[in-house]
Amino acid sequence: SSMEALSLSLSLPPPVILTQDELKKIAAYKAAEFVESGMVLGLGTGSTAKHAVDRIGELLRQGKLNNIIGIPTSKQTQEQATSLGIPLSDLDSHPTIDLAIDGADEVDPHLNLVKGRAGSLLREKMVEGACKKFVCIVDESKLVKHLGGSGLALPIEVVPFCWKFNAGKLRNLFQDSGCVAKLRNECKGRPFVTDNGNYIVELYLKREIGDLQVAGDAILRIAGVVEHGMFLDMATTVIVAGELGITIKNK
Numbered sequence: 329s330s331m332e333a334l335s336l337s338l339s340l341p342p343p344v345i346l347t348q349d350e351l352k353k354i355a356a357y358k359a360a361e362f363v364e365s366g367m368v369l370g371l372g373t374g375s376t377a378k379h380a381v382d383r384i385g386e387l388l389r390q391g392k393l394n395n396i397i398g399i400p401t402s403k404q405t406q407e408q409a410t411s412l413g414i415p416l417s418d419l420d421s422h423p424t425i426d427l428a429i430d431g432a433d434e435v436d437p438h439l440n441l442v443k444g445r446a447g448s449l450l451r452e453k454m455v456e457g458a459c460k461k462f463v464c465i466v467d468e469s470k471l472v473k474h475l476g477g478s479g480l481a482l483p484i485e486v487v488p489f490c491w492k493f494n495a496g497k498l499r500n501l502f503q504d505s506g507c508v509a510k511l512r513n514e515c516k517g518r519p520f521v522t523d524n525g526n527y528i529v530e531l532y533l534k535r536e537i538g539d540l541q542v543a544g545d546a547i548l549r550i551a552g553v554v555e556h557g558m559f560l561d562m563a564t565t566v567i568v569a570g571e572l573g574i575t576i577k578n579k
């Protein structure tokens with residue numbers, strides 16, 4: 329009867345809806361399980377990676393991990409890791425990294441990524457390009473069919489010198505997709521400056537990028553472009569946290 333149905337529904341616990349930040353934390357904590365004592369670790373940047381760094385600091389403090397060396401991908405992560413007592417070094421001293429953990433803005437079905445909304449794409453690409461394993465951690469909202477199709481910007485680090493000239497060149501590369509190129513934070517009066525003293529041009533594409541490798545190479549051929557935010561064929565594992573649980577995708 330309807331009364332029975334009502335009492336049944338009243339006795340069920342309310343559904344648990346996790347926030348995006350809680351999902352980020354779930355993915356980050358799962359990735360921390362991949363960390364072993366003695367590892368050289370690439371430490372990512374952004375709100376998801378921050379949870380992973382927090383967790384690594386906690387495991388060190390609890391004595392569950394030891395002999396870790398962190399290679400931070402930004403000044404921000406460097407400060408966070410230092411405050412947690414994680415010993416740090418750099419790529420000059422440790423050209424090979426065992427494992428890097430970092431977030432992403434977009435993840436496609438082949439585990440290609442767009443990164444850089446936190447602005448640290450250059451150091452991230454250097455560190456993650458030097459690691460044996462790169463575990464990318466995301467909540468399910470980051471999954472896309474094609475990179476560049478989510479309406480978010482593709483970030484490109486450029487030297488400050490004549491950035492408008494280069495923004496024009498970048499826009500021309502993607503002309504067929506009705507591309508708009510903007511300087512990050514230009515509207516706030518002062519452009520965003522990366523840890524390397526550069527600017528970020530954000531490319532808003534009207535449709536997905538075709539051949540990612542070809543597009544990436546064309547971007548890098550522009551003198552004054554330092555790096556772009558497509559991380560092609562770099563992630564070895566992606567951990568996705570969603571309302572229904574954790575999915576681990578391996579390459």
Ligand code: 5RP
Pocket residue numbers: 372373374375376377430431432433442443444445446447448449452
């Ligand atoms: C920083 C990045 C970040 O990993 C990416 O922007 C995701 O950020 P968040 O974890 O805050 O969603 O690439 O350059």
